[in-house]
Amino acid sequence: MMELEQIIIEKLYSLNTCKFCIKRLLAANDESIQEKIDTYVESYGKNHVKRYKASPCKSCLDIYSYLDEIAKRIAEMITKNNLDNYRLVIKVPYAIIMRNKSFSVFLNEKYPEYYKDKIILQPYKPLYFLIMNNLLKTYKIKYRFLSNVRIHINFEYSDDKKEYSKLVKEDIGAKNFKKKIQMTGSSIIKKYVGVPPDTPTVPAILRNIELIIQKYYIGGRYLKFDKNFSQGIGERSITNLFKNVMSKVFGITSSDIKIYFCGSDGLGYRVLGTGRPFCVTLCNLRKKPDDNSLEIVAELLNQTSSYKVSSLSYVSPNDLLDLKDKGVSCTRTFRYICKIQCAEKLGKAIQQISMLDKDGFFINQKTPLGVIRQRTQGVRTKKILHVDASTVQDYPDLIDISLIVECGTYTEEFIHGDLGRTKPNIRDIIGCEISILSKDLLSIAPDFPPLVSNDKDEMSDDEFFEEVDFDIHSFGYSVKDDTGDLNVYTGEVKDEKDFVE
Template sequence: MNVVNYEILKKYPLCNRCFGRLYAKLLHATNIERGEALKLFKLLELEAQIKKAKEENKSYDEELKFLKCIVKSGIEKTRLLNEIKEEDIKKEVCPWCRDIFNKEKMEKLLKKVENLLKNYEFETFLIGTHLPQEIKDLEKEIETEFMESIKQEFGREFGKMLALRLNKSPDKEYPDIVIHINPYSEDIYLQINPLFIKGRYRKLVRGIPQTRWLCRKCRGKGCEICNYTGKKYPTSVEEIIAKPFLEATGGIDEKFHGAGREDIDVRMLGDGRPFVLEIKEPKIRKIDLEKIAKEINKDGRVEVLNLEFGVRKDKVFFKNTPHRKTYWALVECSEKISDEELKLLEKELENRTIYQKTPKRVLHRRADLERIRKVYKVKTSKVDDTHFEMIIYCDGGLYIKELISGDDGRTNPSVSSILNKNCICKELDVLKIHDDNLLEKID
């Protein structure tokens, strides 16, 4: 088996680095060292063949032609140089790397990158190398099973130089900044990755949504209906939390990711709802989370707890991981309610599967589906003849207002159907978002 394909040198004068890159996964050496060693071996073989042909008075035109190809590709260690005309061995530009690893070119790119980075605070980076289509096509043509792409080598080598120059660290998983470079055209642009802050929030008042709501009429442009604010509601949990972070980081925008959401008229109490705040294109990353938390909490409507820096996968976890919840609800009945009926309600709803079609109040923005959720435990407390309180421990995604009212039969069973009375939820609070899914006793 001939592992090394020397025939490629007849068509393309690959430099030592590029020829060595064809076999990067074999010998533990640099691509330059590997390429030079392989060419020297072939030169030795060709010189021996030419010497033998001379002794036997045979033609060696093909061997000499091949030897010239190798010399043209950038290696001149041959005893036959005195037999070759200078114009026959003039070094050609490597068609693969096109001299992008030239010291002066690398220095030029380093200075351009430094200038682009000067306005950003960061600790980690990643080099994203982009190749012209003709280089990709060439790689596909000459590919071997042991080859690495030139984009891998350029990213590695340029990354080493930049890390040394800036005293920063490469990071393949969670880089602060990705530096995209086409070393052939010398085009460079930065991808400023978001800053993630995670924690929990408590919403202490009713009447504000979790996230910013655009005006339905103008879709954020501003009109008479929204008093030219572009928003349906003056503020939100998202905006109260995000504002000081945007000011501290110099970010251009933000996105709020919560572990579920509560209605506008529902408070989020207890130890709060988990959230991740994503700050886009921050200029500053070293911020005082404790100081910002104090600033947010002065507002009085929203509190944040347990702030810490996060990573991208945190937002996926919070958005996609189901969390059981505990609610408090104040229920109003159309008729008098007895203690015995409340005890019956507790018994009927314990470990009860609930079949719930999308509530009518949100059908305009949610698909009409049937959701199957479970209530694990309920505790009730009578307030007066027509009012009682409920503590409900249940699956996330269960609509509590409709669990109480029945939503004209779209939720089954419901508090109304069990008690055979019209019941409505007058007030609702989220008491706990359970990070684990273990049944906890309701005291």
């Protein structure tokens, strides 16, 4: 071991840092040096990972003392829930990030030659690896970065706000806090934090370990050709068939599948044209779906001639929210085939309908008689954006009516009048009784699912985690996105008022 390394170890040891932090703060990635540090520290006969020693580690606040407990609890959690992989997210107190900066400033100024080309990692990064390594060696449980099963490890420190409020007077997200700390100059750290940091009176504690299974969202559109096929409950329903197929493909129960349709359709009419948008939420998936899962779903669903699904793709939670938001304001296009009582008036009826305002007009609709028991009674004003009519070849008493309406319009009532509860209506306009023979939904306006969708989940601002590529050594790792932790201060804050608020 180099003499300078030994001097730094002795200094860190005298500052009451645990052996894990000594390794980390020394920025020693060589396995042989790691072993020498272990031997050197243990030669003093002091157990640096004892949880309740007189004063906690000045750097990590003793979070490393929970290594074995965390691994054991995670192993039990994975076994109990029959999981085959996992992904870790670690949340640590802000004070630990601030203390790490203090040590970086201290070591960089005291031993500039040694640290000129070294980077000191945040305490949670080696902790992340050590937990993963423990689970692999002790419990044979493998880690998978792209797993949809996330295990959140949350630490808590009672003096956290007391310490970080020396620099930041308001609550900000973890990423913003870390960015501010990285950009803060050494003079401000010295004045408000102390270099090295003060000795803590209490350790950080493990608050909880949470199992979070990521939801997956599948967007698409469906066409319905069978009028006797419903959207809702029942054996012959879109909902039932979707759940049966997806529960088999994704290995979950039907109760774990939630389906949102952009509008509803019952018995008696078809869904044609571009189809009706829908979004399926898959809950409690034990593993990430295979790459060809959606192809299998589409193939199984499209085996029947009663309906067809298309445009299946993974979408984000925001896409679902966007669909729900646009679904209540988008337009619908319908086609009705109707029979009028007075066939001799067909030509005149078509002319009268065609003369309606091409720029659209409003109608007033009382709650329809068909749903008066299920809906709040009132009068709703809706806009008919376009209406057109034409003859049906070979059927002189039939009329083809096309409608473009805003969401929530009772289109059938607009045609037959609902005993005068909808005004104006087609029946009154043509002055003749009219009966609906068939109804087709041709299109719904929202562009869903999006042409380009990102199914990668994003972590929230309060999750302290950065991707780390690990080698096989206990502390041998290379780090992505970890600049400025030690001696590279980009965008350094020069004025105290720029930081202390």
